[in-house]
Amino acid sequence: MPLMLLRRCFIDRRLITSELKWLIVIILLCVCEMDFVSCQARYSIPEETPEGSSVGNVAKDLGIEINRLISGKARVVTKGGRQYVELSRDKGTLVVKERIDREELCKQTTPCSFSFDLIMENPIELHRVTVEVQDVNDNAPIFPKGTVNLQIIENTETGARFPLDRAVDLDVGINGIESYSLSQNDHFTLKINTQADGNKHVEMVLQRDLDREDRDQLKLVLTAYDGGSPKKSGTMQIHISVLDVNDNKPVCREIAYKAEVRENLAAGAVVTVVSATDADQGLNGHVSYSFAQASKEARNVFKINSETGAITTSDTLDYETEKMYHLNVKAMDNGTLSDTCNVIIEIIDENDNSPSIQLMSFSNIIAENSPIGTTVAVINVEDADSGQNGLVQCKINENIPFKIESSLSDYYAIITDELLDRENIAEYNITILVSDQGSPARHSNKTISVKISDVNDNPPVFSSEEFKAFVAENNSPGVAVLTVKASDADWGPNARLSYFLEDRNIQGNPVSSLVSVNSESGVVHAIKAFDYEQMKTFSFNVTARDGGSPPLSSEVTVTIIVQDQNDNAPQVLYPLQTGGSVVAEIVPRSADVGYLVTKVVAVDVDSGQNAWLSYKLQKATDRALFEVGAQNGEIRTVRQVTDKDAVKQKLTVVVEDNGQPSRSAVVNINVAVADTFPEVLSEFTDFTHSKQYNDDLTFYLVLALAAVSFLFITTVVVIISVKIYRWRQSRIFYQSNLPVIPYYPPGYTDTGVTGTLPHMYNYDACMTTDSRKSNCKYSTLGGQSVLVMDPSFTETLQRAMVEKQIQQEPESPEVVRK
Numbered sequence: 001m002p003l004m005l006l007r008r009c010f011i012d013r014r015l016i017t018s019e020l021k022w023l024i025v026i027i028l029l030c031v032c033e034m035d036f037v038s039c040q041a042r043y044s045i046p047e048e049t050p051e052g053s054s055v056g057n058v059a060k061d062l063g064i065e066i067n068r069l070i071s072g073k074a075r076v077v078t079k080g081g082r083q084y085v086e087l088s089r090d091k092g093t094l095v096v097k098e099r100i101d102r103e104e105l106c107k108q109t110t111p112c113s114f115s116f117d118l119i120m121e122n123p124i125e126l127h128r129v130t131v132e133v134q135d136v137n138d139n140a141p142i143f144p145k146g147t148v149n150l151q152i153i154e155n156t157e158t159g160a161r162f163p164l165d166r167a168v169d170l171d172v173g174i175n176g177i178e179s180y181s182l183s184q185n186d187h188f189t190l191k192i193n194t195q196a197d198g199n200k201h202v203e204m205v206l207q208r209d210l211d212r213e214d215r216d217q218l219k220l221v222l223t224a225y226d227g228g229s230p231k232k233s234g235t236m237q238i239h240i241s242v243l244d245v246n247d248n249k250p251v252c253r254e255i256a257y258k259a260e261v262r263e264n265l266a267a268g269a270v271v272t273v274v275s276a277t278d279a280d281q282g283l284n285g286h287v288s289y290s291f292a293q294a295s296k297e298a299r300n301v302f303k304i305n306s307e308t309g310a311i312t313t314s315d316t317l318d319y320e321t322e323k324m325y326h327l328n329v330k331a332m333d334n335g336t337l338s339d340t341c342n343v344i345i346e347i348i349d350e351n352d353n354s355p356s357i358q359l360m361s362f363s364n365i366i367a368e369n370s371p372i373g374t375t376v377a378v379i380n381v382e383d384a385d386s387g388q389n390g391l392v393q394c395k396i397n398e399n400i401p402f403k404i405e406s407s408l409s410d411y412y413a414i415i416t417d418e419l420l421d422r423e424n425i426a427e428y429n430i431t432i433l434v435s436d437q438g439s440p441a442r443h444s445n446k447t448i449s450v451k452i453s454d455v456n457d458n459p460p461v462f463s464s465e466e467f468k469a470f471v472a473e474n475n476s477p478g479v480a481v482l483t484v485k486a487s488d489a490d491w492g493p494n495a496r497l498s499y500f501l502e503d504r505n506i507q508g509n510p511v512s513s514l515v516s517v518n519s520e521s522g523v524v525h526a527i528k529a530f531d532y533e534q535m536k537t538f539s540f541n542v543t544a545r546d547g548g549s550p551p552l553s554s555e556v557t558v559t560i561i562v563q564d565q566n567d568n569a570p571q572v573l574y575p576l577q578t579g580g581s582v583v584a585e586i587v588p589r590s591a592d593v594g595y596l597v598t599k600v601v602a603v604d605v606d607s608g609q610n611a612w613l614s615y616k617l618q619k620a621t622d623r624a625l626f627e628v629g630a631q632n633g634e635i636r637t638v639r640q641v642t643d644k645d646a647v648k649q650k651l652t653v654v655v656e657d658n659g660q661p662s663r664s665a666v667v668n669i670n671v672a673v674a675d676t677f678p679e680v681l682s683e684f685t686d687f688t689h690s691k692q693y694n695d696d697l698t699f700y701l702v703l704a705l706a707a708v709s710f711l712f713i714t715t716v717v718v719i720i721s722v723k724i725y726r727w728r729q730s731r732i733f734y735q736s737n738l739p740v741i742p743y744y745p746p747g748y749t750d751t752g753v754t755g756t757l758p759h760m761y762n763y764d765a766c767m768t769t770d771s772r773k774s775n776c777k778y779s780t781l782g783g784q785s786v787l788v789m790d791p792s793f794t795e796t797l798q799r800a801m802v803e804k805q806i807q808q809e810p811e812s813p814e815v816v817r818k
Contacts, residue, residue, distance in 0.1 A: 059092025072120030137228025167224035249337025276331030351438025456548025566659020
């Protein structure tokens with residue numbers, strides 16, 4: 001059993017004005033259960049209270065904080081009809097909204113009150129407030145007729161009573177009719193009889209016999225007074241005509257007639273029959289029937305046959321409008337005698353009203369992360385019928401994440417029953433189904449639409465787990481590389497995505513210096529031109545972030561693969577091209593066909609087919625003597641060397657790559673066809689001197705060179721001696737199997753299987769440890785001896801070469817294949 005708290009609060013409040021004093025009684029009954037709070041408060045105010053007047057401080061009386069009234073959206077809910085009061089939230093008071101007329105509101109019903117509900121949300125609280133409207137004396141008594149004509153026979157016995165129409169005062173209580181007075185006369189006195197229903201029955205009593213011959217007409221004034229302060233009154237003129245001899249009045253057969261009829265009875269149906277008898281005969285005994293006293297509503301729905309006394313319906317009866325009617329039927333003979341018959345008609349209810357559904361509170365938009373039990377709507381269900389016909393059942397459609405609960409009579413709350421997911425279903429239509437327990441039952445339904453608002457609960461999802469793009473090197477800066485695309489299952493700002501680069505370094509440079517990403521479209525642009533030889537591939541992360549609060553994000557890896565372009569020409573590694581010296585390859589005259597003269601070694605820093613090199617002989621002193629391998633760059637003899645072949649042979653070899661368009665390099669090779677060094681030296685000395693001195697020099701230059709030649713030759717001899725000494729030391733070092741450090745031109749890189757040095761070949765390069773500092777270099781890469789000469793040192797170099805041949809065995813380092 002839930003814990004219930006019951007308290008009663010009684011507050012008396014008195015409102016005094018210059019014209020009116022009234023008492024306000026507040027009865028507050030509060031019942032609190034579960035999440036709902038049900039409290040009752042009762043106030044009392046006089047009718048005709050001016051608009052804006054305070055009814056009571058409902059916040060104080062119910063113990064509710066003002067902040068709670070504001071946050072709970074407290075409001076007054078009236079079930080149909082007019083709303084006479086309204087709530088001032090910031091003050092917590094009830095004030096009069098419009099003029100209250102008790103007679104219009106309740107007619108003659110007393111006490112008169114109207115009720116409304118004070119509803120607050122989150123949590124739902126319901127307070128029933130009843131306002132009793134006190135009557136003020138604002139209506140004067142009114143008689144049904146301004147003038148009444150009575151005919152009284154002259155032999156009427158003293159003590160005879162003559163019923164008079166009573167006055168009607170719309171006010172009630174002490175403001176209702178309090179007394180009657182009859183104008184001064186000698187024959188009649190006034191007698192007031194209070195009936196069982198509280199109404200006063202007014203009669204004139206004959207105290208002195210009438211004498212038509214003395215006076216046949218009497219004019220009296222009946223005055224009705226109410227009990228208000230000040231008193232109000234109404235009058236009716238009574239004209240009495242004195243007639244002859246009808247001394248018996250009609251008498252009703254029953255004191256009261258009772259009838260039960262079902263509502264919606266067809267018009268013209270007989271409800272009951274009133275009957276009265278008169279002991280007189282002839283015209284004096286003929287009785288006619290009419291309504292003596294009946295409300296306006298009763299006269300609109302009933303009529304009576306004046307001859308038969310049959311009461312029939314003239315309009316459709318409605319139990320919800322009036323449950324019972326009281327009629328006074330006057331039975332009158334042809335004379336002046338009459339009797340009054342009381343008729344009570346009770347209406348029996350039928351199930352002719354469908355249940356009504358009224359939304360007290362409704363949130364048409366709720367967040368998808370709303371917890372289970374969140375209130376969506378509060379509804380009020382009522383049926384105007386009574387009994388079983390007015391009992392209702394309420395439910396909602398199935399297969400939706402909502403349920404309906406009821407903790408208060410006639411009030412239901414629709415709450416969430418499951419967790420919501422806008423991405424699954426964004427809107428629900430809730431159909432409220434209501435049925436009563438009548439036979440047959442009547443039904444009503446109402447559909448409300450509830451939209452699910454989005455919450456940022458879904459991170460962005462990229463269309464691919466990884467993005468790759470191929471970019472040709474030497475691209476234009478700013479070119480679009482690729483587009484990263486992500487989607488978000490949320491909606492609106494929560495699905496608006498922005499793209500960002502993750503801050504990181506690539507080869508010591510920030511990634512932002514290489515690429516950029518458009519924050520809106522996700523297009524990745526290259527910031528600068530890429531160089532395949534420096535960077536073949538690189539990866540970075542792109543973050544997609546939505547616009548939610550807090551935002552959610554996802555990352556994806558983007559890999560940029562730089563594609564090679566033929567932007568590098570081949571580089572010749574051997575033979576070295578010196579500036580002022582002559583390099584010659586020696587071919588003995590005894591060389592056979594296919595003799596390996598030398599090998600052109602070149603590389604291309606590009607890759608793939610851009611690094612595939614081919615060799616061809618462009619120029620040659622004797623094309624019939626030499627050929628070059630198109631793939632390996634080996635220069636060989638194509639025939640037997642003869643004595644007729646010139647000692648000096650000059651070859652020009654072109655090295656081309658396989659790119660589109662191709663790039664090339666040219667190397668000039670001097671070949672000496674001789675068997676002895678002196679022959680080579682003499683031939684190349686003339687060659688060098690002719691080359692050196694064929695320039696168009698002036699006479700003054702010749703004299704200058706002659707003057708300093710002695711000093712210069714002396715210096716050179718010393719330097720050559722030192723070089724020869726170092727060279728001998730390096731040979732000793734070489735023969736000791738110590739490691740030799742080869743020297744390569746700048747920019748030389750191994751191109752793997754794509755260059756001109758495939759892994760299936762290995763070339764030994766033997767140099768001196770100080771070859772970088774020497775002016776005379778010997779290499780075994782060409783397969784034969786190589787002679788390097790400076791023009792000014794011909795004789796000295798000749799002597800050095802002879803000493804070299806004497807000190808060591810002849811060598812012919814060939815290309816060693818592995």
